[in-house]
Structure formats: structure tokens, C-alpha cells
Amino acid sequence: MGDTKSTGEGNSALGKKSFKRSKSHFADRVTADGRDGWPVAAGRYRLVVSRACPWASRAVISRRLLGLEEALPMAVTDPIQDDRSWRFTLDPGGRDPVLGIRYLAEAYEAREPGAPGGVSVPAVVDVASGRLVTNDYQQLTLDLATEWRDLHREGAPDLYPEGLRDEIDEVVEEVYEDVNNGVYRAGFATGQEEYEAAYEGVFRRLELLSGRLAERRYLVGDTITEADIRLFTTLVRFDAVYHGHFKCNRHKLTEDPVLWAYARDLYQTPGFGDTVDFDHIKRHYYQVHEGINPTRIVPLGPDLSGWLTSHGREELGGRPFGDGSPPGPVREGEEVPAAGRP
Structure with missing residues (x-):
């Protein structure tokens, strides 16, 4: 999952002898029953992605296959990061038109000031509060396939059959x-x-x-x-x-x-x-x-x-x-x- 400019993709630590991808710091889940405090709801969240990032691309593909485009609107960042990481310079005025922010880092900061682990995509942001909900790229697509089922399009495939x-x-x-x-x-x-x-x-x-x-x-x-x-x-x-x-x-x-x-x-x-x-x-x-x-x-x-x-x-x-x-x-x-x- 894309994060810092030093590695570009993935929450990672580049040590003296090895590359290690760290776990997502924000592992809340958006679920049908809202057990983590984030219930599935059409239009409540914004999916922030980079088309450059393979981890984010998983979510983009899943969202499209399942027909969740209207229920989970998407923001696409500039593929080139600066020192503050993912930015919305592809949008008019350099701001995401829904969240009103210039950098995805602002949603991270709203959730937890000074949070460790870098700024990564894919990220789900709560639109009303502007706070990051999750950057758990491993779980996100599984939840789109299962927890978001009530909002799937007619004819959506079962991407994670039981x-x-x-x-x-x-x-x-x-x-x-x-x-x-x-x-x-x-x-x-x-x-x-x-x-x-x-x-x-x-x-x-x-x-x-x-x-x-x-x-x-x-x-x-x-x-x-x-x-x-x-x-x-x-x-x-x-x-x-x-x-x-x-x-x-x-x-x-x-x-x-x-x-x-x-x-x-x-x-x-x-x-x-x-x-x-x-x-x-x-x-x-x-x-x-x-x-x-x-x-x-x-x-x-x-x-x-x-x-x-x-x-x-x-x-x-x-x-x-x-x-x-x-x-x-x-x-x-x-x-x-x-x-x-x-």
C-alpha cells in the first residue's frame, strides 16, 4: 500500500540490510453491523487511491466488479508524491472536491495527530468528520466482497466464496x-x-x-x-x-x-x-x-x-x-x- 516518498508503495521500513513492510496502523473495519464503529452506509465514506499503487488497485478493481461506485465514491491522487506524500493535485485547485483537503495526510492527522507508519493508500475516509477510517489494504477488499454485500450491484460476482x-x-x-x-x-x-x-x-x-x-x-x-x-x-x-x-x-x-x-x-x-x-x-x-x-x-x-x-x-x-x-x-x-x- 502506497506510503512515503522513500519507498513509494507500502507501509515499509528500509533498514540497513532488509526491506520490511509494516502492518497497517489503522486497522478499523467498515462492517455491516458497525462493530468497529464504522457501519456500511452508502455515501458515508470516500475511498482514496493511487492508480500507481498495486495495493490500492486491488480496491479499485473490487469496487468496480462489485458495482460499489455510487455507494463508495473514489478520489484519485497524483501519482507523483512530494514530502507530504499523496496529494490531490489532479483536482481543480489542488483539493479533493469532497473532503476539501490538499493532502491525504490531513485525514490521517485528523484521526491521530503524529500517527506513525506513513501516509498510505488505499485509505477509507469518513466524509463528515474528515477522519481516516482504515488503511488496512489486506482486509479492505475482503470486506468490500462480504460486509458491503447489501450494496452490491445486481449480478455482482462472489469474489470471496465461503x-x-x-x-x-x-x-x-x-x-x-x-x-x-x-x-x-x-x-x-x-x-x-x-x-x-x-x-x-x-x-x-x-x-x-x-x-x-x-x-x-x-x-x-x-x-x-x-x-x-x-x-x-x-x-x-x-x-x-x-x-x-x-x-x-x-x-x-x-x-x-x-x-x-x-x-x-x-x-x-x-x-x-x-x-x-x-x-x-x-x-x-x-x-x-x-x-x-x-x-x-x-x-x-x-x-x-x-x-x-x-x-x-x-x-x-x-x-x-x-x-x-x-x-x-x-x-x-x-x-x-x-x-x-x-
């Missing part, structure tokens, strides 16, 4: 440790051994995932689930930033036939690719991570046109939305600009 939760949890834990967070441990390593261990973990897990997906369309069951969302947000960034910027360069995503076809299948599914902004992704990583890329030069490549090519994964069967249906058109005002699309 009968498959143990298997989903097992898969997402492995994906998180070795892939989602593994690329960061490689990219921000400060020692050769640390880097090599993370690098080997990334590609060992990608090889296992490629084998798992060779004869099945989705990671768990025959429909899209939380597991697919979590893997996708790393895969879609792999060639654009992780391969070069984070030195995860054994091979590109496009060089693994199974994972490349799987990623294209998801990208072309409504709710996935239509939330991805490659311009934001590239500018954020290459311009914010000055310790890795001191020149702040943003590469022109890779060629993105391949994301729209045929993938052939339909032959494996599967039902993307189960008994449900795909989401409708992207909400007006939330379209990804042409600069961010293939």
Missing part, C-alpha cells in the same frame, strides 16, 4: 509473500544476498503459479476471486516497472506463455484493464523512487499493445463472473486517460 475461502487464503498468502511483496524486497534490497533471496522467491513462485494456471483459467475455482485480483495487480506492473526498476529480470511476463495469457485474459475482462493507468504506474515508480532511479527518467517502453491481443484462455472454460454478470461501462469521470492505456 466454500473456497481456505484455499483462497492459502494462495493469496503465498502470492503476497513471494510475488506482491517479493518484488519490493528485491527492488529495495540493500545487500546482494537479500536481493538474490527475494529474486529467487519471486521467480520460484511465478513458476509454480504458471504450472497451476496451465490447465485452469483462474487461481481458485472456475470464477474470478480475490486471489486473481491480488496476482493481477503485480503481473500488470511486471514488465513496465518490476523487471527493470526492481531488477526482477530473469524473464519478462511476456516470456511466460501461461502467465502472459492469464494476465491478458484478466486485463480484457471488464473491471480489470479499464482501471489500469500505465502512465501513472511508470511515472510514480521511476520518478518517486529516487534512491533507485536518481535521474527520474521514465522509460518509453515497453510496448503495451500486446495487452489487447487474443489470449485463448476461454478454451479452459471457467465463468468469469460465476452466476453473475460483468460490470457496466466505467463511471463517468473515472475513465483512465488515453495516455495510460495501450
Whole structure:
């Protein structure tokens, strides 16, 4: 989850020999029964995201697949942070039009002055009070799929089906440790051994995932689930930033036939690719991570046109939305600009 300018993504501590992602400091949950003091209510909260951040992108995809756009309005930050982290410079006057703030840090400060852990996205903010509710990126999408069910669109998929939760949890834990967070441990390593261990973990897990997906369309069951969302947000960034910027360069995503076809299948599914902004992704990583890329030069490549090519994964069967249906058109005002699309 995106936080400080030093690392750009994730609540993290960059020590002398290792990169460690810290737990979310604000782990309140928005639930159907309001047991943490934050009941689900249409229009009460604002979801603050960066399209550059893979952790925030999970929430953007889930929100769209479930049809929560009206119930949970969204604010998109500038992909380039300054010393106060995520800012609303994409909005008129440099302020979020609903919260009235220039920096997400103001919502954190309203919740707990001087709170530790950095300013991260995704973040849910209570509109009336202007206070941060949660920045728990691991739990947020699970709650959108379950606790917000009464506000889902008609035909919304079940992204966290009860009968498959143990298997989903097992898969997402492995994906998180070795892939989602593994690329960061490689990219921000400060020692050769640390880097090599993370690098080997990334590609060992990608090889296992490629084998798992060779004869099945989705990671768990025959429909899209939380597991697919979590893997996708790393895969879609792999060639654009992780391969070069984070030195995860054994091979590109496009060089693994199974994972490349799987990623294209998801990208072309409504709710996935239509939330991805490659311009934001590239500018954020290459311009914010000055310790890795001191020149702040943003590469022109890779060629993105391949994301729209045929993938052939339909032959494996599967039902993307189960008994449900795909989401409708992207909400007006939330379209990804042409600069961010293939």
C-alpha cells in the first residue's frame, strides 16, 4: 500500500540490510453491523487511491466488479508524491472536491495527530468528520466482497466464496509473500544476498503459479476471486516497472506463455484493464523512487499493445463472473486517460 516518498508503495521500513513492510496502523473495519464503529452506509465514506499503487488497485478493481461506485465514491491522487506524500493535485485547485483537503495526510492527522507508519493508500475516509477510517489494504477488499454485500450491484460476482475461502487464503498468502511483496524486497534490497533471496522467491513462485494456471483459467475455482485480483495487480506492473526498476529480470511476463495469457485474459475482462493507468504506474515508480532511479527518467517502453491481443484462455472454460454478470461501462469521470492505456 502506497506510503512515503522513500519507498513509494507500502507501509515499509528500509533498514540497513532488509526491506520490511509494516502492518497497517489503522486497522478499523467498515462492517455491516458497525462493530468497529464504522457501519456500511452508502455515501458515508470516500475511498482514496493511487492508480500507481498495486495495493490500492486491488480496491479499485473490487469496487468496480462489485458495482460499489455510487455507494463508495473514489478520489484519485497524483501519482507523483512530494514530502507530504499523496496529494490531490489532479483536482481543480489542488483539493479533493469532497473532503476539501490538499493532502491525504490531513485525514490521517485528523484521526491521530503524529500517527506513525506513513501516509498510505488505499485509505477509507469518513466524509463528515474528515477522519481516516482504515488503511488496512489486506482486509479492505475482503470486506468490500462480504460486509458491503447489501450494496452490491445486481449480478455482482462472489469474489470471496465461503466454500473456497481456505484455499483462497492459502494462495493469496503465498502470492503476497513471494510475488506482491517479493518484488519490493528485491527492488529495495540493500545487500546482494537479500536481493538474490527475494529474486529467487519471486521467480520460484511465478513458476509454480504458471504450472497451476496451465490447465485452469483462474487461481481458485472456475470464477474470478480475490486471489486473481491480488496476482493481477503485480503481473500488470511486471514488465513496465518490476523487471527493470526492481531488477526482477530473469524473464519478462511476456516470456511466460501461461502467465502472459492469464494476465491478458484478466486485463480484457471488464473491471480489470479499464482501471489500469500505465502512465501513472511508470511515472510514480521511476520518478518517486529516487534512491533507485536518481535521474527520474521514465522509460518509453515497453510496448503495451500486446495487452489487447487474443489470449485463448476461454478454451479452459471457467465463468468469469460465476452466476453473475460483468460490470457496466466505467463511471463517468473515472475513465483512465488515453495516455495510460495501450
